Amino acid sequence: MKLVAAFVRRDFRLERSYRLALITSFAGIFSTLLSAGFLSRLVPGDTEALRPFGGDYFTFALVGTAALSYFSVALGSFAGSLSQEQQMGTMEALLVTPIDPKLLLVCGAAWPFCFATFQLVIYIALGALLFHAEVAVANLAIAGGMLLLTMAAFSAVGLAAAGLIMVVKRTGALLGFVGSAFGLLGGVLYPISVLPRPLQLLAQALPMSHGLEGVRLALVPDPDLSAIGRDALALALFTAVLVPLAFWGFEWSVRRCRRTGSLGHY
Amino acid sequence: MAASPPETPQDAGLPAVEAVGLVKQFIVRGFVAWRPKGVVDALRGLDLSVANDTVHGVMGPNGSGKSTLLRILATLVTADRGRAAVGGCDVEREGGAVRRLIGFSTGDERSLYWRLTARQNLEFAAALHKLSDPASSIETTLSLVNLGDHADRPVSGFSQGMARRLGLARALLHRPMILLLDEPTRSLDPVSRSEFHQVIRRLRDDAGVTTLLTSHDLDEAAAVCDRVSVLRAGQIVDDVQRVNKRALAKAIGTL
Numbered sequence A: 001m002k003l004v005a006a007f008v009r010r011d012f013r014l015e016r017s018y019r020l021a022l023i024t025s026f027a028g029i030f031s032t033l034l035s036a037g038f039l040s041r042l043v044p045g046d047t048e049a050l051r052p053f054g055g056d057y058f059t060f061a062l063v064g065t066a067a068l069s070y071f072s073v074a075l076g077s078f079a080g081s082l083s084q085e086q087q088m089g090t091m092e093a094l095l096v097t098p099i100d101p102k103l104l105l106v107c108g109a110a111w112p113f114c115f116a117t118f119q120l121v122i123y124i125a126l127g128a129l130l131f132h133a134e135v136a137v138a139n140l141a142i143a144g145g146m147l148l149l150t151m152a153a154f155s156a157v158g159l160a161a162a163g164l165i166m167v168v169k170r171t172g173a174l175l176g177f178v179g180s181a182f183g184l185l186g187g188v189l190y191p192i193s194v195l196p197r198p199l200q201l202l203a204q205a206l207p208m209s210h211g212l213e214g215v216r217l218a219l220v221p222d223p224d225l226s227a228i229g230r231d232a233l234a235l236a237l238f239t240a241v242l243v244p245l246a247f248w249g250f251e252w253s254v255r256r257c258r259r260t261g262s263l264g265h266y
Numbered sequence B: 001m002a003a004s005p006p007e008t009p010q011d012a013g014l015p016a017v018e019a020v021g022l023v024k025q026f027i028v029r030g031f032v033a034w035r036p037k038g039v040v041d042a043l044r045g046l047d048l049s050v051a052n053d054t055v056h057g058v059m060g061p062n063g064s065g066k067s068t069l070l071r072i073l074a075t076l077v078t079a080d081r082g083r084a085a086v087g088g089c090d091v092e093r094e095g096g097a098v099r100r101l102i103g104f105s106t107g108d109e110r111s112l113y114w115r116l117t118a119r120q121n122l123e124f125a126a127a128l129h130k131l132s133d134p135a136s137s138i139e140t141t142l143s144l145v146n147l148g149d150h151a152d153r154p155v156s157g158f159s160q161g162m163a164r165r166l167g168l169a170r171a172l173l174h175r176p177m178i179l180l181l182d183e184p185t186r187s188l189d190p191v192s193r194s195e196f197h198q199v200i201r202r203l204r205d206d207a208g209v210t211t212l213l214t215s216h217d218l219d220e221a222a223a224v225c226d227r228v229s230v231l232r233a234g235q236i237v238d239d240v241q242r243v244n245k246r247a248l249a250k251a252i253g254t255l
Helices: A002-017 A019-042 A055-086 A091-095 A103-108 A110-131 A137-168 A171-187 A197-204 A206-216 A224-262 B066-073 B095-101 B118-128 B134-144 B162-170 B190-207 B218-223 B243-250
Strands: B018-027 B036-048 B055-059 B081-086 B102-105 B178-182 B212-216 B226-231 B233-239
Touching: A002 A103, A002 B118, A002 B178, A019 A055, A019 A110, A055 A091, A055 A103, A055 A110, A055 A137, A055 A206, A091 A206, A091 B081, A103 A137, A103 A197, A103 A224, A110 B226, A110 B243, A137 A206, A137 A224, A137 B162, A171 A197, A171 A206, A171 B212, A197 A206, A224 B162, B018 B066, B036 B081, B036 B226, B036 B233, B055 B066, B055 B190, B055 B218, B066 B081, B066 B178, B066 B212, B081 B162, B095 B102, B118 B134, B118 B162, B118 B218, B118 B243, B134 B162, B134 B226, B162 B190, B162 B243, B190 B212, B212 B218, B226 B243
Parallel strands: B055 B212, B055 B226, B102 B178, B178 B212
Antiparallel strands: B018 B036, B018 B081, B226 B233
């Protein structure tokens, strides 16, 4: 835990030194909230597709966009923190310490996760306070659990991207494509039941759709616990299979970079 | 009664650093990964032995393999063939143990967090080395490299010399037995360079730290090294044991 705290402290200090970036990242929350608010004026609320999620479109879109930005952190933060070390020239200095590179990878993503959690809380709180999003506070613990499970499943993809960035050095475009594909198929702005059948099947194979569905179902009064349980099981399976594979891939990448002498390259 | 295992290479009669038959090639990749543009022979069967409690220099022209050698010893690069040990630990099989024994400085100021202060940089390094009393280690190390008065200044405001000294402080923070320094005084002014040499000598004399450093500078090697190996095209071509500027110039072919 001391090591995680050291990474969080370092990254908070670095983040704080870029004041404008810090301020604008908060300003982005308001623009997203407003977009969801205006969009909800156009979309009729009580449609059949929205009914399992409480029927309110603003709440549906708010939870979707807030969770997507949260999951994007899981997708991009591991590779992002490595890329930052490579570009700052500090990668070799990290790797000559006795800490296992896998641990360095996980600790490097600690601050982005903390910051994203803080942003998520602000999203939901402001959505509820200013725009009257209908969030069942009693079920926040279940929603939080689903969120954590989804993060774990998403982290597997993020860890795989970190392994990739060690070797190919730039993964921004690839991660952008993966993120937009998750946005399209994961049910951020619409339930996946409105997608054509083949795309629905594809969506079921993504952790995103199970994560969002589980979080949304948990936030309505009288949640369908069996549906949430099915989503949780799917996410746990994703995590159990993908995370060890992703760590193995990362170890392979580090070994390959040691062979090619490109650990510190970017 | 069974003898207890030796704690240091000195106890075991081992050299601080030993390399035998090290070979390293780098492949220059083209656009298509499986059609390389060429191969660079960085090390071609290099043998090296560095005695304990000494300052050992490695000199040679650009591209002779000095940095590759240091990176292999620091476990950042894997050799294709041969073996190397640092403090008696094999760099391939016991990488973690090697990294606990060494302090490594690339001589590149970019390896520091420029937006943090000197103290904050060292606090982070102390956490990576799990130091039990980081505050006192940081104070002592900053004083050793004459940065005690600048501890709370951001590194972005440092001169190159100060940044180099902070890099050295980071390498020294966990009290390593062996220092690996890659061109540590490159582009330093004469005063900073002289201070740097004093620190290296003091570490050898007072703390028994073995230093392996690379350099292009004859004056530096003559001033600080007990022994110098001359490297050319990936092999040691000469070993100067009584280090003086004339002997070095002869060995590297500038005399």
